[in-house]
Amino acid sequence: MNIVVCIKQILDPELPARDFRIDAVRKEAERGSANLVPNIFCENALETALQFREAHGGKITALTCGPEAAEEVLRKALALKADEAALVVSDVPGVPDPMFVARALAAAIRKLGPVDLVLTGREAGDWGAGQTGGLLAEELAVPSISFVENVEPASAGALNVKRQTDSGWEAFEATLPLVATITNHEKNVPRIPKTRDVMQSFRKPITKWTLAELDLDPSQANSYYEVAELSIPRKETQCEFVAGETLEDKVAGFASRVTEIMRSL
């Protein structure tokens, strides 16, 4: 079982709103002093792959598309014992659209040789487009299933896939190769690498391809969509804190506001 896990490097989503700034020229967030981190859903995807390998064997390749600095997320994947890592070095200005990224990842995956399962995060914590997995499946001409929380072997050449829906879950049997976008679940919380493994990850090789080596034209980085405007909404509501001498008074005040709305329905 050859598994590729696609990992995106993003601006730390935990950055407080008060520190969040926009680069008006590049139409993206200003880096500022914020950390760059692996997208959490991509970490859930890697964790899913690691657990699958522990139980059933297989080989895991971590793959990303981004600037040279994105190597950091691959080092982290290697520290968590991904077998191999590959980086598509993309230095396009601004934010490449999800089609460009999907094409870059697809080109890299074709270079990696036969792949059975490709995992992506369900969406990224920065732009949140939620498109890379689906577009990647189309580029590779394979089926895809979104919001997956677990994969298990089924009959030969197939997987049992459990995914979340709006009202519960669904189980599918999917023939391989398959693209699955992974969502967060209590069982795929990312593990923490051991210090020794972090040290060792810096000695492991990372395969790098330029866009040109994958026949990708950087001028196409926004031929699918482009960011026309980016702004910070300034919408704050004035909160009326319910006051009172005693706890009973406060509860009564809060309750009356609630029941007022309930009666208006």
Place this chain on the structure above:
Amino acid sequence: MADVVCCLFAAAGFDRAAVGILGAGRRLADSSGGKLVALVLGPANEAVASGASAVADRVLVADQAALAEYEPETYLSALVALAKPISPAAVLLGSDSYSQELTPRLAHRLGGSAAGDAVAIANDAGTLRVTRGVYGGKAVAVLALKRAPAVVWMRARAMDPADAAGRSAGSVEKAALADLPASRVKLLNRHVEAKSGVRLEDARLIVSGGRGLGGPEPFKQLQELADAMGAQMAASRAACDAGWVPPSWQVGQTGKKVAPELYMAIAISGASQHIMGIADSKVICAINRDPDAPIFKHCRFGLVEDYQKVIGPLRQAISQSR
């Protein structure tokens, strides 16, 4: 070539989302002088077909056996087969997980561009512009979709209904799709959680709990409060990740987008990612012992207290006043 297609799933019924998609689709079609075509997939549902025909110029119903149950490969093939001959300028879908799953792949197969979680769409001289929250709700972007059709899933429940006054009903045609390719994905089992009352997305009152509850037990107290109010239960991502409540309760950027009359956030700090899922609520209120919790910035009213001290008395007070 300015026609607009709305994709509806019959199994969901003619719900607020269907009304919202059709409303957005109608306005977009009218703004560009095109027709509105509604595609209805799934088991025959008269309410959806007739509801759609009141707004659309044309309704195509695909209810053949192969589409009885949702499965992504077959539904995708069916949507492509139905939408392609129309050569639409835009294809609109709702915010349900099936629509989210299909949107980018449908765009790819139709040679178009996709975007999701749209709170607004606008026709800018033939280019569709989509407004959506990004960076976990810290910013708002307008994306210009450069290829046609623009395939967009929207916050359909927050979209105004169409103004159907004076319209004659559109035609309803049955579309028999031959040659749907054999799917490489087979549905084995579908589990629908037993939950009383309306869907969370359609709820008018929601009581929601977060990380500050500290475990699954306090959710029982919240449930009693919700029952007394006739409210639905929800949770923040932290509470779902911890396994305290099922993932289907999750509200936020990566959970459900809700739009109740009242959203009561209990022991939820209010990260921007959570706010993304509740921003369409009419009134947000919160109970939190931290007066500086970001949630209060979005509240009409709030109570700074330890939830453990107030949930019981609050339930009693609300029960008595009913």
